[in-house]
Structure formats: structure tokens, C-alpha cells
Amino acid sequence: MVKIGSFELNTDNILPAIAGFSDIGHRVLCYRYGAGLCVTEMVSAKGLVYGSENTCALLATDPREPIKAVQLFGGESEFIEKAIKLKVIDKFDIIDLNFGCPVPKIVKNGEGSALMREPDRLYAVVKAAVGAAGGRPVTAKMRIGFNKDEINASEIAKVIEQAGASAITVHGRTREQFYAGEVNHEVIADVKKAVSIPVFGNGDITDYESAVNMKNNTSVDGVAVARATVGRPYIFTELLNQVPEFSRTELIKEHFALLETVMPERVAVNCIKKHVASYTRGLRGGKDIKLKIFASTTKDDVMAIANEFKAYE
Numbered sequence: 001m002v003k004i005g006s007f008e009l010n011t012d013n014i015l016p017a018i019a020g021f022s023d024i025g026h027r028v029l030c031y032r033y034g035a036g037l038c039v040t041e042m043v044s045a046k047g048l049v050y051g052s053e054n055t056c057a058l059l060a061t062d063p064r065e066p067i068k069a070v071q072l073f074g075g076e077s078e079f080i081e082k083a084i085k086l087k088v089i090d091k092f093d094i095i096d097l098n099f100g101c102p103v104p105k106i107v108k109n110g111e112g113s114a115l116m117r118e119p120d121r122l123y124a125v126v127k128a129a130v131g132a133a134g135g136r137p138v139t140a141k142m143r144i145g146f147n148k149d150e151i152n153a154s155e156i157a158k159v160i161e162q163a164g165a166s167a168i169t170v171h172g173r174t175r176e177q178f179y180a181g182e183v184n185h186e187v188i189a190d191v192k193k194a195v196s197i198p199v200f201g202n203g204d205i206t207d208y209e210s211a212v213n214m215k216n217n218t219s220v221d222g223v224a225v226a227r228a229t230v231g232r233p234y235i236f237t238e239l240l241n242q243v244p245e246f247s248r249t250e251l252i253k254e255h256f257a258l259l260e261t262v263m264p265e266r267v268a269v270n271c272i273k274k275h276v277a278s279y280t281r282g283l284r285g286g287k288d289i290k291l292k293i294f295a296s297t298t299k300d301d302v303m304a305i306a307n308e309f310k311a312y313e
Helices: 024-032 045-049 077-084 104-108 112-117 119-132 153-162 185-194 208-218 248-260 265-279 286-295 299-312
Strands: 013-015 037-044 069-073 094-099 138-145 167-174 199-202 222-224
Touching: 013 024, 024 037, 024 248, 024 265, 037 045, 037 094, 045 069, 045 077, 069 077, 077 119, 094 112, 094 119, 104 112, 112 119, 112 138, 119 138, 119 153, 138 153, 138 185, 153 167, 153 185, 167 185, 185 199, 185 208, 199 208, 208 222, 248 265, 248 299, 265 286, 265 299, 286 299
Parallel strands: 013 037, 013 222, 037 069, 069 094, 094 138, 138 167, 167 199, 199 222
Antiparallel strands: none
């Protein structure tokens, strides 16, 4: 099994940070179905230092998370260091750093994938994180490069390792590609050869076959499955070549209950909508359910819609 620092993962299939989706409910369900590690949504280091109220729900954890991992983003090493030293981060076992986010406002601020163009600054960020983590493993998520003319993943991976990180996840696309186009297994394989720490391959892993292909084509230590887990946390059982047992109705209800522990009802309703919409993928009558969930405003609405899935179980 894969080890990240002193933490041995139960499986080599992990849930990376997914903005807007890897909330407390989603992580608990993914762990249940066999994820070896689940990471929070990305959190601004600067926002943490300045006490942003928006970070509270993002940092919520549950006892059913065997390993707690938080993802931070930021381009200034001093804010990364200060954020990790905050008491609210003490409960996390692993600190993950984001060097892959392609969102324009993040990149314009010199954060996320922008740091792949500045290896010295990226090194300083990782080094500061390792120094502040107090022995906890620091990991990093990155892309294969900024654009097709700047594919430098192997070089950046070496920088990340030299700065003291314990593992790397590589999304097999450039920042320019966002989430479209072909995933480059060859570059991910090069990253694996370039470093001695564990490497996880990420991009277009949707089932057992695509996970096996990623592992066989790249020799990575494990795979990171992101968008395919939304509305389908049980994919982690499928990745073990097993048939999962699940009820969409019960999964939605439990997910909502977990959200309610950390946010007001109105916010929890808005948060669950995108998850419920994803549960309708491929279902006959799914379009009607999707319309209803986006029109819902209360917990009772969500529970009634969850019960409609029983007709399809």
C-alpha cells in the first residue's frame, strides 16, 4: 500500500480536492466506499490568516475520516506558513498544496497553476509549508504544465520533492486545457520516473478500466479520482473491481445530514443540489428530478426528492 509520510493508505485510490464538491458529506461517503485518502475543497491561505468566515464549513471534518487532509492555495510563502500554524489546521494529518487550479481569478493572483511558471516561488511555498507542518506530511497537486509549450511537470515535481513534500498528484492536462482534451499519460509517467516520492495520476478516471490503464501506462503509485465521484461516491468500490451496494435515497439523506452539522439549512440545501443532480445521470426520469432539486428551498424538499430515487433503485 501507498504511504504518505507515516500514513499508510488503505487503498491507492484517492479523492483529491474538488472545488464545490469535496465537502464533509462527500468525503465521508467516499471513505466508506474505499477511498484511501480524501482532501477538503481548496482553502485560501490568505483567507484563513485574515479570518474569512467562508472557510468554516470547508474545514469541517468528521470522525469517520480516518485521515484528515486539507488543501491550501496561495502564492506567498509567509501566508502559507501562517495558515498552517493556525489552531484550526491542527486537526489535519496531511497538508496538500494546490499548484493546479486553472481558474482565471486564481491564476491572475499568481496562485494555483500560475506557480508552475515560477519554480523558485513554488519551492518557497512548499518549503514554508513543510517547516510549518510540524512533521505532518505535505503533498502537492499540479498539472503537466501551463500550456502545450510549457510542459514542465517533471522539473516542477523535482522542485516539490526537494522542498520536502511527501507525495504529488498530477493532473494530466495543462492549465490551458482546463478539463477538456486528452490526458497525457506520457508526461505523468515521466514525473513518476523523476521523483522517489509517491505519485498519483489524475484525469479522466471514470471506472475500473480507466484506473487500470492509468496505472499501467504511467506506473504511478495510485490514482486520484475527482469529477467521476460526484453523484457516485461508490466508484471507489468499483475501482477495487467489486460491486458496490448502495441506495441513492439513503446516500443523499446522509450527505445532507452531514452538511447540516456545519451549515444552516438554506446553505445545505444549495450545497446538496449539485450532488443530487449528479445522482440523476443516466436515470430514466432524471431530468424531472434535476429540475425539482434546483427549485428546492427547504430540507423537506430535498428529502421528498431523495425519496423519488426509490423508484429507480
